[in-house]
Amino acid sequence: MSFRFQIEARDGNARAGRFFTPHGEVETPVFMPVGTVGTVKGVPQDTLEDLGVQILLNNTYHLYLRPGVETVRSLGGVQKFMSWDRPILTDSGGFQVFSLSDLRKVTEDGVAFRSHLDGSSHFFSPESSIAAQIGLGADIIMAFDECTEHPAEYARTKDSMELTLRWAARSKQYFEAHKHEVPWLSDRNPNAAGITELSSRGALQGDEGSAFSARQSAADRQTQALFGIVQGGMFADLRRESAQRTVELDFPGYAIGGLSVGEPRPMTHEMVDTAIRFLPQDKPRYLMGVGTPEEIVHYAAQGIDMMDCVLPTRAARHGLLFTSEGRLTIKNARYATDEGPLDPACGCKVCARYSRAYLRHLYASNELLAQVLNTIHNLAYYLETMRQVRRTIIRGDLTDSVHRPATLPGAGSDTEAQRSET
Amino acid sequence: MSFRFQIEARDGNARAGRFFTPHGEVETPVFMPVGTVGTVKGVPQDTLEDLGVQILLNNTYHLYLRPGVETVRSLGGVQKFMSWDRPILTDSGGFQVFSLSDLRKVTEDGVAFRSHLDGSSHFFSPESSIAAQIGLGADIIMAFDECTEHPAEYARTKDSMELTLRWAARSKQYFEAHKHEVPWLSDRNPNAAGITELSSRGALQGDEGSAFSARQSAADRQTQALFGIVQGGMFADLRRESAQRTVELDFPGYAIGGLSVGEPRPMTHEMVDTAIRFLPQDKPRYLMGVGTPEEIVHYAAQGIDMMDCVLPTRAARHGLLFTSEGRLTIKNARYATDEGPLDPACGCKVCARYSRAYLRHLYASNELLAQVLNTIHNLAYYLETMRQVRRTIIRGDLTDSVHRPATLPGAGSDTEAQRSET
Numbered sequence: 129m130s131f132r133f134q135i136e137a138r139d140g141n142a143r144a145g146r147f148f149t150p151h152g153e154v155e156t157p158v159f160m161p162v163g164t165v166g167t168v169k170g171v172p173q174d175t176l177e178d179l180g181v182q183i184l185l186n187n188t189y190h191l192y193l194r195p196g197v198e199t200v201r202s203l204g205g206v207q208k209f210m211s212w213d214r215p216i217l218t219d220s221g222g223f224q225v226f227s228l229s230d231l232r233k234v235t236e237d238g239v240a241f242r243s244h245l246d247g248s249s250h251f252f253s254p255e256s257s258i259a260a261q262i263g264l265g266a267d268i269i270m271a272f273d274e275c276t277e278h279p280a281e282y283a284r285t286k287d288s289m290e291l292t293l294r295w296a297a298r299s300k301q302y303f304e305a306h307k308h309e310v311p312w313l314s315d316r317n318p319n320a321a322g323i324t325e326l327s328s329r330g331a332l333q334g335d336e337g338s339a340f341s342a343r344q345s346a347a348d349r350q351t352q353a354l355f356g357i358v359q360g361g362m363f364a365d366l367r368r369e370s371a372q373r374t375v376e377l378d379f380p381g382y383a384i385g386g387l388s389v390g391e392p393r394p395m396t397h398e399m400v401d402t403a404i405r406f407l408p409q410d411k412p413r414y415l416m417g418v419g420t421p422e423e424i425v426h427y428a429a430q431g432i433d434m435m436d437c438v439l440p441t442r443a444a445r446h447g448l449l450f451t452s453e454g455r456l457t458i459k460n461a462r463y464a465t466d467e468g469p470l471d472p473a474c475g476c477k478v479c480a481r482y483s484r485a486y487l488r489h490l491y492a493s494n495e496l497l498a499q500v501l502n503t504i505h506n507l508a509y510y511l512e513t514m515r516q517v518r519r520t521i522i523r524g525d526l527t528d529s530v531h532r533p534a535t536l537p538g539a540g541s542d543t544e545a546q547r548s549e550t
Numbered sequence: 551m552s553f554r555f556q557i558e559a560r561d562g563n564a565r566a567g568r569f570f571t572p573h574g575e576v577e578t579p580v581f582m583p584v585g586t587v588g589t590v591k592g593v594p595q596d597t598l599e600d601l602g603v604q605i606l607l608n609n610t611y612h613l614y615l616r617p618g619v620e621t622v623r624s625l626g627g628v629q630k631f632m633s634w635d636r637p638i639l640t641d642s643g644g645f646q647v648f649s650l651s652d653l654r655k656v657t658e659d660g661v662a663f664r665s666h667l668d669g670s671s672h673f674f675s676p677e678s679s680i681a682a683q684i685g686l687g688a689d690i691i692m693a694f695d696e697c698t699e700h701p702a703e704y705a706r707t708k709d710s711m712e713l714t715l716r717w718a719a720r721s722k723q724y725f726e727a728h729k730h731e732v733p734w735l736s737d738r739n740p741n742a743a744g745i746t747e748l749s750s751r752g753a754l755q756g757d758e759g760s761a762f763s764a765r766q767s768a769a770d771r772q773t774q775a776l777f778g779i780v781q782g783g784m785f786a787d788l789r790r791e792s793a794q795r796t797v798e799l800d801f802p803g804y805a806i807g808g809l810s811v812g813e814p815r816p817m818t819h820e821m822v823d824t825a826i827r828f829l830p831q832d833k834p835r836y837l838m839g840v841g842t843p844e845e846i847v848h849y850a851a852q853g854i855d856m857m858d859c860v861l862p863t864r865a866a867r868h869g870l871l872f873t874s875e876g877r878l879t880i881k882n883a884r885y886a887t888d889e890g891p892l893d894p895a896c897g898c899k900v901c902a903r904y905s906r907a908y909l910r911h912l913y914a915s916n917e918l919l920a921q922v923l924n925t926i927h928n929l930a931y932y933l934e935t936m937r938q939v940r941r942t943i944i945r946g947d948l949t950d951s952v953h954r955p956a957t958l959p960g961a962g963s964d965t966e967a968q969r970s971e972t
Contacts, residue, residue, distance in 0.1 A: 165912065170592075170918035173903065195886060195911045202887055203907055211903045464617060465624055481595065481633045485625055489588065489617045496592035499918060 131268075131353035131380045133412045133433075137522040141404070141431035144521040147381075147412055149215040149267035150312065150350045151207055154182045155167070156412060157428040157521075159509055159514040160217060161247050164314045165190045165199075166210040169441060170500040171507070173212050179504065180511050183267075185436045185547040188260055189224030193243050193250075197263040205265025205311040213391040217436075218266040219416070220257045220299075220357075223275050223354040223385075224548050234274065236291070238334040254298035256355070258306070266352065270383060271299035273357040278389040285361035289370050292359045296377055300354060307351040354379040355381040355414060362395055364402045371406035382407050383414040384432075393423070397430065404431045417547045421513050428517045429530045438549050444502035447491045450509045456484075458502065463488040477506030553690075553775035553802045553853075555834045558943040561793030563826070563853035565952050566943040569803075571637040571689035572734065572772045573629055576604045578834060579850040579943075581936040582639060582858040583929055586971040587612045588622075588632040591863060592922040593929070595634050600899070601926065602933050605637040605689075607858045609970040610682050615672075619685040627687025627733040639858075640688040641838070642721075643781075645697050645807070645969050654698065658713070676720035676810045680728070680776070687733040688774065692805060693721035695779040700811040707783035711792050714781045718799055722776060729773040765915035777803040777836060784817055786824045804829050805836040807938055808856075815845070817854065819821045826853045843872050843935050850939045851952045860971050862932045866924035869913045872931045878906075880924065885910040898930030 133156075135145040145156045161168050161176070164187045168176060176184070186206055191197065203209045206216050222239070225232055229241035229250075252260075254272040261269035272295050276288040316429030356379035356493065360366030374382060384403045387396050400415060407413055414434035415427050424435050449456045451471035456463075458470075466484035478487075478501045490498035520526045555578075557567040567578045581597070583590050590598060598606070608628055613619065624775060625631045628638050644661070647654055651663035651672075660675030674682075676694040683691035694717050729872065778801035782788030806825045809818050822837060826841045829835055836856035837849050846857050868911040869880045873893035878885075880892075888906035898911075900923045912920035942948045 165915050165917060166908070167917050167919045170922060170924060172899075172919065174899065194915055195907075199887055199907070199911075203889060203905070209908055209911075211905070211908065307642075465621055468626060477594075477596065483625070483631075483633070485617075485621070486588070486631055486633065489621075489631075493587050493616055495587060495589050496918065496921060497589045497594065500592060500594060500922060 133381070133410065135410070137524070139521045139524045140429065140527040142429050142514045142517075142521045142526050143431060143433060144518045145412070145433065149183075149353065151213060151215045152182075153263070154215055155518060156433040157424075157514055157517055158182055158365070158434050159379035159424060159510050160185045160434060161510075162187075162436055162441060162547070162549050163210070163216075163439045165194065165205070166206060168503070168507070169445065169549055173210065175504060176212070176507075177214075179507055181214070181507070183217060183238075184212060186216055186218050186264070186266060187224055188218045188221035188264060189228065189258065190548060191218075191247055191264055191509055192221060192260050197260045201263040201265065201311045202274065207265065207267075207312075215267040217265055217268040218261050219547065220270040220272040221252050221260065222257070222273050223417075225252055226275050226277075227259050227382055228548070234291075236294075238272075239274075254295040255302040258299050259303045262303070262306055262310050262352065268353050268355060269303075270377070271296045271354060271356050273359060273385055275386050275389070276359055276361045278362065278391055280361050282363055282366075285363055285366055288361070289359045289366050292357065293370070293373050293377075294375060296356050300356075300377055300379070303352075303354045305527060309352075310350075314399050321338040353380045355379050355383050357383045358403045358407075359386045359415075360399070360403075361386060362391055362399060364398065367399050367402040368406050375406065375408060379411070381412040381414060381434075383416050385416045387415070388418045397426070400427060400430055400432065421510065422516065424510070425517055425530060428514070428521070429526055436547070438547065441503050441549060444506040445499045447498070447502065449502060458484070458488050458491045458498075460488070470505055471509070474505065474508060474512070476505050476512075478502075478505040478508070555803070555832065557832070559946070561671075561943045562851065562949040564635065564851050564852060564939075564943045564948045565855060566740075566940045567834070567855065571605075571775065573635060573637045573689050574604075576637055577940060578855040579783065579936055579939055580604055580856050581846060581932050582607045582856060583932075584609075584863060584969070584971050586637075586856055587616065588628060590925070590929070591867065591971055592918070592925050597893070597926060600930075601929055602937070603636070603929070605639060608638055608640050608686070608688060609646055610640045610643035610679065610686060611650070612970060613640075613686055614682050615667055616645060619682045621882065623685040623687065623733045629687065629689075629734075637689040639690040640683050640686055640692065642692040642694040643674050643682065644679070644695050644806050645839075647674055648697050648699075650970070658716075660694075661696075676717040677724040679722045680721050684725070684728055684732050690775045690777060690803070691725075691775060693718045693778050693801070695781060695807055697808050697811070698781055698783045700784065700808075702783050704785055704788075707785055707788055710783070711781045711788050714779065715792070715795050715799075717739070718778050718796055722778075722799055722801070725774075725776045729776075732772075734773055735772060735809075748927075756822070775802045775811070775967045777801050777805050778826045779805045779807040779838075780829070781808045782821070782825075783808060784813055784821060786820065789821050789824040790828050793825045797828065797830060797892055801833070801834060803834040803856075804959060805838050807838045809837070810840045819848070822849060823850055824856065843932065846935065847939055847952060848933070850943070851948055860969065862928035863925050863971060866928040868923045869920070869924065871924060872928055880906065880910050880913045880920075882910070892927055893931070896927065896930060896934070898927050898929070898934075900924075900927040 133147040135143045137144040147151050160183050163184045200209045212319040225239050225241045228244045232239050232241040240251050257272035273292040274288050276285050358370045360370040412433040415432045447458045452473035463484040469479040471479050520529050552813045555569040558564045559566040559834050568575050582605050623633045647663045649663050650666045654661050654663040679694035695714040696710050698707050778796040780792045782792040834855040837854045871878045874895035885906040891901040893901050942951050
């Protein structure tokens with residue numbers, strides 16, 4: 129199997145582990161920066177590597193519209209397309225259809241919508257979303273779900289959850305039938321590990337049979353991993369039912385979706401906690417679209433293994449910086465002659481080199497470099513926060529740390545999270 | 551003396567040399583990227599170092615308006631402000647006053663103008679421009695001149711040239727009286743090399759005299775270098791007279807200004823040639839605001855040692871890329887699935903890593919990273935072009951190369967050059 133998850137330490141509900149994908153392994157808990165259209169806005173890939181980014185998120189909706197799935201597929205998939213030789217995860221496109229596009233119409237079959245770019249008409253179904261995600265070729269892909277709006281009544285939420293379950297089954301069915309079509313298993317790469325190994329084992333049933341077996345074996349070894357998504361709105365019993373029935377469909381990992389959509393944080397925590405209790409211990413848990421630095425620590429303590437959020441990158445572009453001393457609005461005049469670094473406790477290349485005064489000047493002058501440097505720092509802060517959480521779990525100190533938050537970075541406030549960079 | 555220029559090789563009129571500034575040495579001929587407000591738009595300083603940028607240009611007009619001279623001075627000068635520990639050159643602000651500001655009024659004393667940012671009223675004289683440039687603390691600063699508009703009648707051009715000559719004398723007079731006020735010779739740095747050395751020589755005339763001598767000695771060793779500027783419009787006899795009379799004022803280097811302002815290129819070449827013949831062989835010659843890759847090779851062959859231009863950086867932000875195969879408009883649909891690098895002959899980190907297809911996608915999607923990566927490539931191309939010119943001069947092959955342009959990078963066309971990045 130190409131996807132494997134192992135837990136290396138536990139501390140309360142928190143886990144430190146790692147998973148293995150066709151493009152490398154990832155230590156968890158992990159924060160995944162958002163690179164919507166195949167780029168983390170303003171940051172070159174070598175800088176992302178230097179920052180220790182292990183896995184990126186790309187948005188299927190955006191790549192589907194531009195440059196198009198066929199273009200990315202013909203170029204070898206998202207990793208080769210963006211020259212990023214580490215794992216990538218794509219979402220299903222469902223969330224963006226709900227949040228960005230116009231005139232969407234949901235039916236049993238799927239969602240008709242108009243592009244936010246040019247108004248053109250499109251249709252996503254579980255099958256077409258998975259086909260797009262296979263064509264894009266990320267290492268981890270997501271079942272097509274309906275993200276229930278908030279607030280929503282119980283009956284509406286239950287109907288939506290049932291639809292998501294039916295779509296999850298269709299997503300999986302399509303994936304199993306087509307997973308060998310991922311671009312890095314294409315004819316252009318006949319020497320993929322699986323095929324080579326099979327040949328050396330001499331599994332021959334005539335030419336046609338051999339080619340078929342080779343493809344099947346390669347697929348077993350190197351395909352993408354399809355994760356299921358738990359929905360259920362803000363109702364604990366629906367979250368429980370959604371988790372249980374999604375697990376029955378048997379995915380290699382499970383996301384919790386439909387949260388951080390405007391509800392109060394205690395509600396989020398309760399829904400996360402409910403879902404987690406019905407998810408298997410031995411599979412990774414991905415909480416979609418969160419959160420502040422404080423929140424990502426909190427969710428890791430609850431037992432979440434993977435998170436993504438546009439907050440560090442989007443806030444950076446608006447001059448909001450996360451530091452060990454709290455949040456800092458760099459345009460503030462008080463920084464105009466401040467020779468100190470953004471964050472004295474931060475080892476990133478921005479804090480090592482530039483003064484607050486210079487960063488304030490760049491931001492006040494609306495300079496491109498402000499967005500570049502601010503983004504690098506905020507990502508460094510998030511990534512270091514998560515690395516520190518992982519080390520703390522391994523030491524067995526996380527539960528204490530979360531109750532004494534001064535010992536970990538992040539001074540959070542509730543901020544509406546979003547799931548793509550537009 | 552803090553500024554010294556030595557010629558190491560000649561080939562026809564071309565020279566390969568180096569000059570020495572308080573912040574390090576520079577090999578010539580040199581291309582100076584434009585970092586208008588203390589940043590080359592979108593490119594972090596460590597990337598500029600990796601590209602081999604030896605010296606940057608900052609625009610006095612912009613830094614004077616924002617963040618203000620006093621802010622930069624209090625932070626130690628432009629080098630420390632932008633965390634760039636290599637040489638910087640500032641222009642006088644004159645060109646921007648003429649090209650960017652509203653309601654300018656020129657008198658014998660100087661120029662009244664309104665800020666392009668907020669309409670506020672300001673006044674630049676030779677004295678205030680030099681005061682600003684001393685406060686900013688670049689390694690090379692420029693006399694305050696009037697850039698004659700094009701086209702201009704002979705009488706108008708001559709009057710303007712005479713004004714520039716009077717302003718040059720005033721610029722020098724003010725500079726000589728105040729050059730020790732540069733921020734890196736301030737009281738905050740009492741251990742500057744000159745002072746230390748003087749103390750060890752025991753030059754004592756009582757405390758006051760010693761302090762005064764120390765300051766004088768430090769100034770002799772470490773001050774900025776003030777360059778004069780040749781004007782004279784498109785009239786060869788005025789260019790000659792301007793050059794001769796500017797040289798009489800005795801500067802450590804000479805710029806040729808007022809060119810690339812809309813005139814045909816043969817006219818530019820004639821004016822450059824005329825001016826050069828009346829400039830001393832042993833001083834650097836700086837042609838302001840040029841040019842295309844082809845032109846910078848041509849001007850180096852004419853005997854120019856220093857050039858700056860916004861073309862590589864501005865063109866990059868608009869998707870126009872310079873390559874060994876000619877110019878490339880990256881938004882062109884033909885690149886949508888082109889897996890090759892921007893320029894197969896280029897060793898820059900953009901060409902080493904990314905495909906034209908990806909760069910086309912970034913540009914078409916209006917992504918920040920398009921501007922960042924395009925700028926890095928174009929700068930790499932210009933800098934490598936100039937390094938190649940220098941090597942060719944040292945080998946004695948430049949004159950031949952210029953007559954067989956295929957042997958050097960750059961396929962130029964006339965492009966209006968500008969002198970600041972806005």
